[in-house]
Amino acid sequence: MAQAAAVGALLGASTAFLAPSAAPAPAPALRGAPHSSRESTGPGLAGAAGVGAAALGLGLLAARPATTACRAAAVKKKGVKVVHGKEIPWNLFSPKAPYQGKVIENDVHPQTLTEPTGDANWETTHVTFDHGGKVPYIEGQSIGGLEQERKGEQPAKIRLYSIASSAVGDNQNSKTVSLCVKRVVEVDGKFANREKGQDKPDKAGTAFPENKVYRGVCSNHICDMTPGDEVLITGPTGAEMLLPEDPEANIIMLATGTGIAPMRSYLRLLFHDKAGAGDGGRKFKGLAWLFMGVPYSKSLLYDDEHEAYKKAYPDQFRYDYAVSREQKNAAGQKMYIQTKMAEYAEELWELMQDEKTHVYMCGLKGMESGMAECFGPIAEKNGLVWTEFAKAMKKADRYHVEVY
Ligand SMILES: Cc1cc2nc3c(=O)[nH]c(=O)nc-3n(C[C@H](O)[C@H](O)[C@H](O)COP(=O)(O)OP(=O)(O)OC[C@H]3O[C@@H](n4cnc5c(N)ncnc54)[C@H](O)[C@@H]3O)c2cc1C
Numbered sequence: 001m002a003q004a005a006a007v008g009a010l011l012g013a014s015t016a017f018l019a020p021s022a023a024p025a026p027a028p029a030l031r032g033a034p035h036s037s038r039e040s041t042g043p044g045l046a047g048a049a050g051v052g053a054a055a056l057g058l059g060l061l062a063a064r065p066a067t068t069a070c071r072a073a074a075v076k077k078k079g080v081k082v083v084h085g086k087e088i089p090w091n092l093f094s095p096k097a098p099y100q101g102k103v104i105e106n107d108v109h110p111q112t113l114t115e116p117t118g119d120a121n122w123e124t125t126h127v128t129f130d131h132g133g134k135v136p137y138i139e140g141q142s143i144g145g146l147e148q149e150r151k152g153e154q155p156a157k158i159r160l161y162s163i164a165s166s167a168v169g170d171n172q173n174s175k176t177v178s179l180c181v182k183r184v185v186e187v188d189g190k191f192a193n194r195e196k197g198q199d200k201p202d203k204a205g206t207a208f209p210e211n212k213v214y215r216g217v218c219s220n221h222i223c224d225m226t227p228g229d230e231v232l233i234t235g236p237t238g239a240e241m242l243l244p245e246d247p248e249a250n251i252i253m254l255a256t257g258t259g260i261a262p263m264r265s266y267l268r269l270l271f272h273d274k275a276g277a278g279d280g281g282r283k284f285k286g287l288a289w290l291f292m293g294v295p296y297s298k299s300l301l302y303d304d305e306h307e308a309y310k311k312a313y314p315d316q317f318r319y320d321y322a323v324s325r326e327q328k329n330a331a332g333q334k335m336y337i338q339t340k341m342a343e344y345a346e347e348l349w350e351l352m353q354d355e356k357t358h359v360y361m362c363g364l365k366g367m368e369s370g371m372a373e374c375f376g377p378i379a380e381k382n383g384l385v386w387t388e389f390a391k392a393m394k395k396a397d398r399y400h401v402e403v404y
Pocket residue numbers: 055060062063064065142154155159160161162163180181182183184186191214215216217218219220258259261402404
C-alpha cells in the first residue's frame with residue numbers, strides 16, 4: 001500500500017517535474033522543460049521528471065561505486081529526490097517491494113546488438129521492459145534488474161543497470177525502459193559456477209561444455225529473457241549523470257562498452273524523440289560529441305543510430321569511435337578512447353574552456369587516467385594541471401563520471 005501511495009504521489013506530482021524553472025529561459029530547457037502536450041509522448045525534453053541521469057535497479061542492486069560522486073540534496077519525500085532544486089524520481093521501488101514488469105518486443109533492436117567475435121563474452125543485448133507508466137525515470141538514471149535469487153549462485157546481490165532509453169522509452173509512450181546489458185561469461189577463469197560438461201547453450205547459442213565456466217548471475221538472466229518474461233525492477237536511482245538544463249550546452253560523451261547506455265538515453269532525447277522537438281528543429285541547440293570505445297567493430301553499440309544522427313544533424317552531432325583490437329594510432333599504440341580523443345585534443349580542450357560544456361564519462365574506470373594522459377600535456381602547455389582542471393569542472397557540475 002505504501003508503495004502504491006508513493007508511486008501515486010510521484011505520478012500525481014509529475015507536474016512538479018514538468019514545471020518551468022522560475023527564471024524564464026530564452027529557449028526551452030534541455031531538461032525540466034514544461035511539456036506542451038501531456039498526451040503526446042510524455043514528459044518534456046528531459047523526460048518524465050525533467051532531471052538528469054539515474055540508475056534503475058533490477059532486483060540485483062549493487063552499491064554505487066565510490067568513484068560516483070552524488071551531489072544531490074537529501075531525499076525530501078518518498079519516491080522523490082530534489083536535485084538542484086528540482087524533483088526527480090527516486091527509489092520508487094525497493095528490493096523488498098520491486099515493480100513486476102514484463103519483457104516486451106523491440107522492433108528496432110533485436111535483443112543481441114553485437115556479433116560473435118571469438119571471445120566468450122561477445123554478446124551485448126538491448127532489452128526492453130514494460131513498466132506500465134509506474135516507474136518514471138529521467139535520462140542518466142539507472143534501475144536495478146532483480147533476478148529471483150538462484151540458490152548457490154554467488155555473489156547474490158542487486159545489480160544496477162544504466163538506463164539506455166530516454167524518459168519516454170523506446171516507443172515514446174512513457175511506459176517502457178530499456179537496458180544495454182553485456183553477458184558476463186568467463187571460461188577457465190578464477191571463478192566457476194558450471195563445472196566441465198555443465199555449460200548449456202545460452203539464448204545466443206554460445207556454450208563451453210568442455211570448460212569450467214562462470215556465467216554472471218544477473219547479466220545472463222537478463223540476456224536470456226524473451227518477450228512475456230516477468231522482471232522485477234527496483235529504483236530508479238542516480239543523480240550524477242543528469243543532463244544540464246541549458247539547451248545551448250555542449251555535451252561531450254565518453255563511453256566504453258555498455259557505458260554507452262546513458263549516452264543513448266541522452267541522444268534519443270536530443271535528436272530523436274518528439275519530446276525533444278522544437279520549433280522547426282530540436283530544442284537542443286548545442287554540440288553533442290560522442291567518443292565510444294569497443295574491442296572489435298563487431299562490438300560497436302547503436303552504431304546505426306549514431307550514423308543516422310550524424311547524417312540528420314551534421315552541425316550538432318559528432319561521432320568518433322576507438323576499436324581497441326583493430327585500430328592503432330600513428331605511433332602504433334592501441335586505439336583506446338583517449339587515444340582517439342588525443343587526435344582532437346586542442347579542439348576538445350577549447351570546448352572544455354566553455355562553461356556551457358559538460359563531459360559525461362561512463363564505463364571502465366581506466367578512462368579517468370586515460371583523460372589525464374590525453375589532456376595532461378595540453379593543460380600543462382596552458383599553465384594548468386589536468387587533475388586540478390578536472391576537479392574544478394566536477395565542482396562546477398560539468399564533469400560527470402560513472403565508472404565501474
Ligand atoms: C551504476 C552501475 C551501472 C551499470 N550499468 C550497466 C549497464 O548498463 N550494462 C551492463 O552490462 N552492466 C552494467 N553495470 C554492471 C552490472 O551491475 C553487473 O555488475 C554486471 O552485469 C555483472 O553482473 P552479473 O550478475 O552478471 O555478474 P556476477 O555474477 O555478479 O559476476 C561478476 C564478477 O564476479 C566474479 N565472481 C564470481 N564469484 C565470485 C566470488 N566468489 N568472489 C569474487 N568475485 C566473484 C566473476 O568472476 C565476475 O567477473 C553497472 C554497474 C553499476 C555499478
